[in-house]
Amino acid sequence: xxxxxxxVARDAGVSVATVxxxxxxxxxxxxxxxxxxxxxxxxxxxxxxxxxxxxxxxxTNTLGVLLPDLHGEFFxxxxxxxxxxxxxxxxxxxxxxxxxxxxxxxxxxRPMRGHIDGLIVMxxxxxxxxxxxVLPPGLPVVxxxxxxxxxxxxxxxxxxxxxxARMVNYLLNLGHQRIAxxxxxxxxxxxxxxxxxxxxxxxxxxxxxxxxxxQGDFTERTxxxxxxxxxxxxxxxxxIFALNDAMAxxxxxxxxxxxxxxxxxxxxxxxxxxxxxxxxNPPLTSVRVPIAQLGAEAMGRLINSVRPGxxxxxxxxxxxxxxxxxxxxxxPPI
Amino acid sequence: xxxxxxxVARDAGVSVATVxxxxxxxxxxxxxxxxxxxxxxxxxxxxxxxxxxxxxxxxTNTLGVLLPDLHGEFFxxxxxxxxxxxxxxxxxxxxxxxxxxxxxxxxxxRPMRGHIDGLIVMxxxxxxxxxxxVLPPGLPVVxxxxxxxxxxxxxxxxxxxxxxARMVNYLLNLGHQRIAxxxxxxxxxxxxxxxxxxxxxxxxxxxxxxxxxxQGDFTERTxxxxxxxxxxxxxxxxxIFALNDAMAxxxxxxxxxxxxxxxxxxxxxxxxxxxxxxxxNPPLTSVRVPIAQLGAEAMGRLINSVRPGxxxxxxxxxxxxxxxxxxxxxxPPI
DNA sequence: CTGAAAGCGCTTACAG
DNA sequence: CTGAAAGCGCTTACAG
Numbered sequence: 001x002x003x004x005x006x007x008v009a010r011d012a013g014v015s016v017a018t019v020x021x022x023x024x025x026x027x028x029x030x031x032x033x034x035x036x037x038x039x040x041x042x043x044x045x046x047x048x049x050x051x052x053x054x055x056x057x058x059x060t061n062t063l064g065v066l067l068p069d070l071h072g073e074f075f076x077x078x079x080x081x082x083x084x085x086x087x088x089x090x091x092x093x094x095x096x097x098x099x100x101x102x103x104x105x106x107x108x109x110r111p112m113r114g115h116i117d118g119l120i121v122m123x124x125x126x127x128x129x130x131x132x133x134v135l136p137p138g139l140p141v142v143x144x145x146x147x148x149x150x151x152x153x154x155x156x157x158x159x160x161x162x163x164x165a166r167m168v169n170y171l172l173n174l175g176h177q178r179i180a181x182x183x184x185x186x187x188x189x190x191x192x193x194x195x196x197x198x199x200x201x202x203x204x205x206x207x208x209x210x211x212x213x214x215q216g217d218f219t220e221r222t223x224x225x226x227x228x229x230x231x232x233x234x235x236x237x238x239x240i241f242a243l244n245d246a247m248a249x250x251x252x253x254x255x256x257x258x259x260x261x262x263x264x265x266x267x268x269x270x271x272x273x274x275x276x277x278x279x280x281n282p283p284l285t286s287v288r289v290p291i292a293q294l295g296a297e298a299m300g301r302l303i304n305s306v307r308p309g310x311x312x313x314x315x316x317x318x319x320x321x322x323x324x325x326x327x328x329x330x331x332p333p334i
Numbered sequence: 335x336x337x338x339x340x341x342v343a344r345d346a347g348v349s350v351a352t353v354x355x356x357x358x359x360x361x362x363x364x365x366x367x368x369x370x371x372x373x374x375x376x377x378x379x380x381x382x383x384x385x386x387x388x389x390x391x392x393x394t395n396t397l398g399v400l401l402p403d404l405h406g407e408f409f410x411x412x413x414x415x416x417x418x419x420x421x422x423x424x425x426x427x428x429x430x431x432x433x434x435x436x437x438x439x440x441x442x443x444r445p446m447r448g449h450i451d452g453l454i455v456m457x458x459x460x461x462x463x464x465x466x467x468v469l470p471p472g473l474p475v476v477x478x479x480x481x482x483x484x485x486x487x488x489x490x491x492x493x494x495x496x497x498x499a500r501m502v503n504y505l506l507n508l509g510h511q512r513i514a515x516x517x518x519x520x521x522x523x524x525x526x527x528x529x530x531x532x533x534x535x536x537x538x539x540x541x542x543x544x545x546x547x548x549q550g551d552f553t554e555r556t557x558x559x560x561x562x563x564x565x566x567x568x569x570x571x572x573x574i575f576a577l578n579d580a581m582a583x584x585x586x587x588x589x590x591x592x593x594x595x596x597x598x599x600x601x602x603x604x605x606x607x608x609x610x611x612x613x614x615n616p617p618l619t620s621v622r623v624p625i626a627q628l629g630a631e632a633m634g635r636l637i638n639s640v641r642p643g644x645x646x647x648x649x650x651x652x653x654x655x656x657x658x659x660x661x662x663x664x665x666p667p668i
Numbered sequence: 669c670t671g672a673a674a675g676c677g678c679t680t681a682c683a684g
Numbered sequence: 685c686t687g688a689a690a691g692c693g694c695t696t697a698c699a700g
Contacts (some may be wrong), residue, residue, distance in 0.1 A: 004693055062428070383677050
């Protein structure tokens with residue numbers, strides 16, 4: 001049906017080798033011959049068969065992306081950054097999500113094998129070395145939000161520690177002492193790091209109380225439930241630090257349901273600064289994470305490492321965050 | 335490096351044909367031979383080369399997805415539905431976004447050609463036939479939110495008309511007469527259809543006024559701006575119908591900035607019912623669209639049409655919506 | 669500057 | 685039940 005190299009060669013009266021040279025700009029070709037070939041190819045609407053090309057070159061020009069989840073703006077922003085970068089470098093994107101464990105990742109990777117030149121993956125906490133066992137030795141890999149400890153992988157992550165520490169200090173400086181925190185799952189490294197920073201600062205200032213830590217899972221719903229628990233605290237909390245914005249949204253909602261006004265009676269803040277946060281009621285104080293950039297940086301590194309002779313990047317880069325103060329936080333009620 | 339069919343055949347003392355038969359469960363093979371081959375394959379950690387397989391079978395087991403945008407929860411929900419369905423059917427996903435025009439789509443499709451068995455695409459308004467010109471004749475295609483008029487394509491869309499009509503009627507029945515509407519871009523068919531329904535009902539009830547229509551672009555930001563215009567209306571509007579939820583979020587934010595309370599002084603409602611909407615302050619009245627299902631239905635149809643002998647689906651399916659009344663709407667102030 | 673030929677790793681009639 | 689062989693559509697030394 002579709003024209004092949006052979007068809008073009010036949011119609012142009014040359015060999016397939018010559019056509020291939022013209023199409024790939026490899027090797028010298030007579031200018032006149034070149035023009036004729038290009039004409040014929042256009043006339044035939046010839047489009048190279050990428051699969052055949054991949055088989056012989058062992059390059060697919062496709063990069064894989066394995067994500068744990070697809071819910072919420074955080075992940076769509078990551079994909080947006082990844083997609084943007086991939087497009088401008090003319091790479092294609094093979095996407096797969098809902099992979100929470102190394103086993104999931106292993107399974108999801110299987111069909112990708114051979115179809116991709118490299119992989120971006122967001123594995124559960126500290127699984128870099130386990131991952132190295134199950135991925136092909138030569139495959140370029142970039143880890144998202146996971147340190148490349150003991151592995152040959154590249155990694156891009158966020159300075160969760162500094163971000164969370166600044167937020168807690170900001171809250172403390174506002175006068176809060178009872179700061180409740182809603183965490184993500186224990187396996188979630190972003191959550192763990194943010195929580196550790198919270199603990200360190202709270203301890204340091206002498207306000208640490210494990211009773212202030214409520215377990216969530218980074219979704220709005222668990223935060224709504226967490227608010228109930230928090231409102232039952234004694235002595236009461238005066239601020240809620242949700243370890244991501246989705247949960248801050250849930251907390252705001254739960255508080256509204258309970259008739260608590262923010263920030264007059266309770267301060268609320270989040271982490272990530274997803275695009276929606278500035279439009280919330282009240283606008284959310286949060287820690288800005290360059291989410292799309294996180295994806296873009298990962299993709300940039302991956303592209304670089306699948307391309308021969310790219311510049312050399314540091315193995316591990318940590319993106320900085322920024323405290324964004326809006327209207328959901330204020331001094332505690334007196 | 336990696337083991338090939340030939341390696342397995344050699345070590346098992348059989349021909350590659352037999353190994354292929356075992357691995358694909360095609361054709362009869364002696365039980366003992368089969369076991370031996372499987373053992374050898376496992377020992378060698380053999381994984382079939384998908385590219386080579388694709389070249390010979392002319393099937394890639396990969397489906398392409400071309401989306402206009404990746405901002406916001408609407409698109410991540412669509413992708414989630416698509417991905418879920420693809421995974422359970424063991425298809426891979428090639429994703430590309432930021433394609434607003436038929437030209438963009440044409441360009442983005444080029445590198446996908448040959449790599450995919452079918453395509454899901456969300457084209458601009460009414461471009462189905464233009465699209466048919468630029469896509470290969472045999473390629474299975476499913477259109478998202480675009481009628482398949484004059485084309486051979488499948489299509490899945492939303493009953494925008496009924497949804498918007500119900501919302502406007504609901505607002506009218508609440509007592510509103512001056513209902514401002516914030517629209518999307520003119521090329522956006524979802525927006526256009528919702529707007530048409532709005533106009534029809536407003537005309538029918540005798541409250542139609544073109545001055546109530548404010549142009550937006552489906553992002554929060556334009557809705558914040560639109561609110562300013564709306565607040566300058568004379569006679570004033572008492573309700574705002576944002577034609578998607580992202581703009582309702584923006585409207586809520588703009589109103590808050592202007593010190594207008596919702597719904598006491600102004601009712602606000604949206605369309606799509608993105609996951610966040612129920613957690614807003616106040617929780618948003620909206621038209622529920624089964625967003626993930628939209629993606630899943632499209633993928634289901636695509637999978638069906640690339641698989642030989644699948645059941646036959648109607649060419650065009652329209653998903654129904656549901657009015658979700660929350661707390662952002664109330665009777666107008668007296 | 670150009671072509672004949674090998675080969676990438678598979679699948680699939682066709683014989684036996 | 686099994687194998688030899690052709691072939692999918694390309695690229696790339698190797699000769700000339």
